[in-house]
Amino acid sequence: MTPVADGVVAEVERPAAAAAAVASHRTEPLLAVEEVSVAFGGLRAVDRLSFEVDPGTIVGLIGPNGAGKSTALKIIGGEVRPTSGRVRFDGTDLVGTAPHEAARRGLVRTFQxxxxxxxxxxxxxxxxxxxxxxxxxxxxxxxxxxxxxxxxxxxxxxxxxxxxxxxxxxxxxxxxxxxxxxxxxxxxxxxxxxARPKMLLLDEPMAGVNRSLARRIEETLSSLRAEGIALLLVEHELGSVERLCERVVVMASGSKIAEGDMSEVRSRDDVLSAYLGRRR
Ligand SMILES: Nc1ncnc2c1ncn2[C@@H]1O[C@H](COP(=O)(O)OP(=O)(O)OP(=O)(O)O)[C@@H](O)[C@H]1O
Ligand SMILES: [Mg+2]
Structure with missing residues (x-):
């Protein structure tokens, strides 16, 4: 088990904290990514990444090319095993769980x-x-x-x-x-x-799609949320992300550099420079 700095694990595990959360009617997150890391050779593709997704919400995962977004989705979906950290989904631990088992529990990644x-x-x-x-x-x-x-x-x-x-x-x-x-x-x-998912993991569902179909995909995703399905959406088309996501997590070089609503994060200097730095 990895040490966690900010007590996220402790909060999930401690019965008193869980009881307090119920008492205050705080919704348990459907997905909790906790200090997850993986390296390929010397490259830390995902570096102590943590964020949560509440039931029935759409969270965007954005960042420049090579930021680690697809790798993060693969860790969450069970295809890549992290070297440290935890992934909790719907009350159970997912790390070490095969993709088909994650799917059986309601967490489904789309495949080409x-x-x-x-x-x-x-x-x-x-x-x-x-x-x-x-x-x-x-x-x-x-x-x-x-x-x-x-x-x-x-x-x-x-x-x-x-x-x-x-x-x-x-x-x-x-x-x-x-x-x-x-x-x-x-x-x-x-x-x-x-597969009757509770949550979908989507990697660039609008990439290379014409504008009218991209809109249809957007409408589809929005109606899935209305049906109570949570979504984690990796997407470079930031207009769609802004229209769809109540919250976005911004990654650069494997780490989370910002989190908030799109209008908040897009005005931040570190977010802008992470994007511009890679587009030179
Ligand atoms: N299987 C692998 N073996 C070695 N390196 C990898 C592997 N998968 C990803 N990487 C590297 O890890 C880093 C993160 O890659 P990842 O595909 O997660 O980025 P991304 O944010 O999805 O980028 P993009 O927006 O271009 O899809 C990159 O430097 C990539 O080259
Ligand atoms: Mg990718």
Missing amino acids: LGGEFGRLTVMENLLVAVPGMKGQSLLGALAGKRFWRASQDAEVRRARDILSGLQLRDKEDAYASDLSGGQRKLVEIARALM
């Missing part, structure tokens, strides 16, 4: 629809994303539409509902590889929703 998944239809992509579903293997998916239609009615209906919400209902039988980049991003979100 690459490789084999391009050869599946949109519907098949959604159905293979259901955790623990019979026939979850790619082979099962490749058995074809009839197999799904016959045996997975409830999940098919749910997949259709999700696709309708994203205005993708007419793409159900399209191959993922035939979709535009923006549509693929929406399918990635749709796949994550099939």
